Amino acid sequence: MTRPAQAGRPPARGPATRSTRPARDFLIDLRTWPRDRGGRWELALEPSAPQDWGGGLIRLPAGGPIRLELVLEAVGQGIWLTGRAAFELVGQCARCLDPINRPAQAELQDLFLRSTRAPDGPDDDSALIQDDVIDLEPLVRDAIVIDLPLAPLCYDDCAGLCASCGANLNREPAHRHGPAADRRWAALADWVPSQSETTG
Numbered sequence: 001m002t003r004p005a006q007a008g009r010p011p012a013r014g015p016a017t018r019s020t021r022p023a024r025d026f027l028i029d030l031r032t033w034p035r036d037r038g039g040r041w042e043l044a045l046e047p048s049a050p051q052d053w054g055g056g057l058i059r060l061p062a063g064g065p066i067r068l069e070l071v072l073e074a075v076g077q078g079i080w081l082t083g084r085a086a087f088e089l090v091g092q093c094a095r096c097l098d099p100i101n102r103p104a105q106a107e108l109q110d111l112f113l114r115s116t117r118a119p120d121g122p123d124d125d126s127a128l129i130q131d132d133v134i135d136l137e138p139l140v141r142d143a144i145v146i147d148l149p150l151a152p153l154c155y156d157d158c159a160g161l162c163a164s165c166g167a168n169l170n171r172e173p174a175h176r177h178g179p180a181a182d183r184r185w186a187a188l189a190d191w192v193p194s195q196s197e198t199t200g
């Protein structure tokens with residue numbers, strides 16, 4: 001099996017790395033902060049992935065819904081954001097190649113700073129509040145993509161495929177081949193490394 005492509009390491013955050021306009025459903029307009037909530041605002045959003053996030057054997061597909069539960073707290077120079085993203089991953093088991101379709105979650109946490117300066121180049125790693133708007137997309141994308149496994153499994157003890165014929169050993173747990181297929185290795189069956197051999 002070939003090693004799956006590196007699961008889309010997210011590029012550094014910043015306007016310069018964005019390939020498209022901000023997805024509107026990832027934006028929080030702080031001017032709509034409810035007056036009666038004081039310095040703490042809990043809200044839920046349901047954006048969808050603007051493109052495939054991830055790659056290789058598992059991803060959140062483009063258009064896949066994301067449920068965001070967020071807590072925004074006003075702090076000195078900005079907004080401290082914590083929360084959780086819930087979404088559905090699709091992919092393929094690295095051992096048995098069966099389709100994977102399962103719910104997943106990612107924790108969110110970031111400080112968004114108010115800034116009056118213009119956005120810097122791609123080296124600027126701070127999350128900024130621009131025109132009273134927070135763009136959650138880079139934060140959510142990074143949190144989801146970073147946790148994706150390179151070798152996802154349909155379940156933890158997936159038995160995989162028979163190395164000889166490719167039969168799915170989850171569906172055929174009793175699958176065996178006759179001794180003829182293994183004749184070349186028969187001698188190994190009785191071989192046990194002894195202490196004197198391994199220590200020289």
Ligand SMILES: [Zn+2]
Binds near residue numbers: 098153155158160
């Ligand atoms: Zn599997």
Ligand SMILES: [Zn+2]
Binds near residue numbers: 165166175177
């Ligand atoms: Zn087999």
